[in-house]
Amino acid sequence: MAAVDTADPAPARRMSETLLRIVVIDADPARASIIEDGLREAGHRAVTVIAETRGLLRRLLELEPHVIFINLENPNRDVLEQMFQVSRTVQRPIAMFVDRSDTAMIEAAVDAGVSAYVVDGLKKERVKPILDMAISRFNAFSRLRDELDQARQALDERKVIDRAKGILMKSRGIDEEEAYTLMRKAAMSESRRLAEVAQSIVTAAKLIGG
Amino acid sequence: MASDRETLTIGFIPLVDCAVVVAAGDKGFAEAEGLTLDLVRETSWANIRDRVVLGHFDAAQMLAPMPIAANLGIGGFDAPMVAPFSLGLGGNAITVSTGLFAAMRDHGADDAAGPAKMAAALAAAIAARAKTGAAPLTFGMVHPFSCHNYELRYWLASAGIDPDHDVRLTVVPPPMMVEALREGRVDGFCVGEPWNSQAVDEAVGHIVAVKSALWRQSPEKVLGLRTVFADQRPATVDALLRALHRAAAWAGSPANHAELAQMLARPDRVGAPAGQILRALSGRMVAAPGEPPAELADFLVFHTHAANFPWQSHALWLYSQMVRWGQVAHTPERAAEARATYRPDIFRRALGPVGADLPAASAKVEGALTRPTPVASLSGRLVLGPDGFFDGRLFDPDDLEGYLRSVGVVV
Numbered sequence: 063m064a065a066v067d068t069a070d071p072a073p074a075r076r077m078s079e080t081l082l083r084i085v086v087i088d089a090d091p092a093r094a095s096i097i098e099d100g101l102r103e104a105g106h107r108a109v110t111v112i113a114e115t116r117g118l119l120r121r122l123l124e125l126e127p128h129v130i131f132i133n134l135e136n137p138n139r140d141v142l143e144q145m146f147q148v149s150r151t152v153q154r155p156i157a158m159f160v161d162r163s164d165t166a167m168i169e170a171a172v173d174a175g176v177s178a179y180v181v182d183g184l185k186k187e188r189v190k191p192i193l194d195m196a197i198s199r200f201n202a203f204s205r206l207r208d209e210l211d212q213a214r215q216a217l218d219e220r221k222v223i224d225r226a227k228g229i230l231m232k233s234r235g236i237d238e239e240e241a242y243t244l245m246r247k248a249a250m251s252e253s254r255r256l257a258e259v260a261q262s263i264v265t266a267a268k269l270i271g272g
Numbered sequence: 273m274a275s276d277r278e279t280l281t282i283g284f285i286p287l288v289d290c291a292v293v294v295a296a297g298d299k300g301f302a303e304a305e306g307l308t309l310d311l312v313r314e315t316s317w318a319n320i321r322d323r324v325v326l327g328h329f330d331a332a333q334m335l336a337p338m339p340i341a342a343n344l345g346i347g348g349f350d351a352p353m354v355a356p357f358s359l360g361l362g363g364n365a366i367t368v369s370t371g372l373f374a375a376m377r378d379h380g381a382d383d384a385a386g387p388a389k390m391a392a393a394l395a396a397a398i399a400a401r402a403k404t405g406a407a408p409l410t411f412g413m414v415h416p417f418s419c420h421n422y423e424l425r426y427w428l429a430s431a432g433i434d435p436d437h438d439v440r441l442t443v444v445p446p447p448m449m450v451e452a453l454r455e456g457r458v459d460g461f462c463v464g465e466p467w468n469s470q471a472v473d474e475a476v477g478h479i480v481a482v483k484s485a486l487w488r489q490s491p492e493k494v495l496g497l498r499t500v501f502a503d504q505r506p507a508t509v510d511a512l513l514r515a516l517h518r519a520a521a522w523a524g525s526p527a528n529h530a531e532l533a534q535m536l537a538r539p540d541r542v543g544a545p546a547g548q549i550l551r552a553l554s555g556r557m558v559a560a561p562g563e564p565p566a567e568l569a570d571f572l573v574f575h576t577h578a579a580n581f582p583w584q585s586h587a588l589w590l591y592s593q594m595v596r597w598g599q600v601a602h603t604p605e606r607a608a609e610a611r612a613t614y615r616p617d618i619f620r621r622a623l624g625p626v627g628a629d630l631p632a633a634s635a636k637v638e639g640a641l642t643r644p645t646p647v648a649s650l651s652g653r654l655v656l657g658p659d660g661f662f663d664g665r666l667f668d669p670d671d672l673e674g675y676l677r678s679v680g681v682v683v
Contacts, residue, residue: 137445144443
């Protein structure tokens, strides 16, 4: 690959999409691969995912990316900040985001939990679709994770309710439906959630030694 | 106060010097001023800065050079910020690997040696290492616009070590410092507490210099907020400063250190053992594994000696280091911008009415005091602590260019 002076917008414009080097720094492999897939579908070939952040700076200097994505929980953002300082001496100017005045875009990214760094001089029209895609995939991933968390919680609650039912059936000699009705009534009269009532039954049974 | 209770979102980084912000929220000082503080623990200084700029945070604990860099247009977004309150003085240390300390010991380093002798020992060890053809040593610090970066460079340069050629400086997030030292990815670092003490406790590091010995009573963290917020909501800013002022007085009192250490030890605050945190709070630092603690005066100052006052000479000194190390080229306009980032006028407006002792001046010659010294103030009882640099250098804010020339900058 020919060396491209990335500070100059003219050669950057001539570069085909496949030559745009994009790095995704994310310790979460599932999320990183969702972004990576999206970028590849959009025709970007030079996508590198970095999960291991040791020696991050050296790897970035080797890869010379035009666009870097990093999730906001990643403390290595401060390592990137140093790169902007270092880069001045090694001729790899990397600027914060597309356009410092584009706060709406920055806001959308931060809300989604991702930050992007783009080589200075790269045209906004070229970067915006990449950014939009990353932001929407980040948001989709968060939604997916929330749903997964909810599903997991629901499953945990189901297990507790089943255990509480079992305890009641055994200690009071009632059937499953009666045990369930008993718990639901208790929940309603105490304005608590069914799972909470079930949890206190399980806890009480443990303490009593059931 | 006529206004309803307000909620302010404040960002902080898990370090011992988040204490004043945390105490303001968790010990009821903000509550007493009609404020509810929503304290948000952050993972990077870049996040702190961006979230303040975007208005997610109303204010945050910031590295003192950070708002200055933002105003100079060299650190992230162009978004004007102000620093009206200092969250404490000192608190950092320089730690080297036990292996490097052994090499330094061969060249005269011992725990009784001051920073100058320690730096000379390091210079000798570096020279010896260079003869073997080994790669340069690597030192970690936390951010390009941090006091850590500047004090590490200042200390290295004092012994003729060029921080940009004779060693490598690299940013490592504080919670990863100890691991980086253990794995040999860095040979030393400059970081705030509790990370130096943790390196000592894990027997991988040896503390060779503390910030208070490099420059006593020196600036470290500030409260940073957007200029537009400060301009539009002066009453809120004043209430926040009053809460921080009282929190700082509480946090600085030795009688409260045990309670404060417990408060900071919580996993959603600093998340380190209370005993380790207590060392920094009480200034009883352990330099190396198995050694008895050394009593260090002014290791970390939260309130006394006008520690919370935003001295504009501090802002200018930080600017001088940005210039010295090539982060920005000096112009009188930039110097004025840096100076004006610190806002003693807001400090005075907020805290004069509650009886805080206000110095008459907004800047001072740094490094001139060798003993506690009374200075002109509102009450006439203000005593500043000794503030010397270890190399005896002075910083006169009225002769910035003379200072820059003295450190080799062509002005």
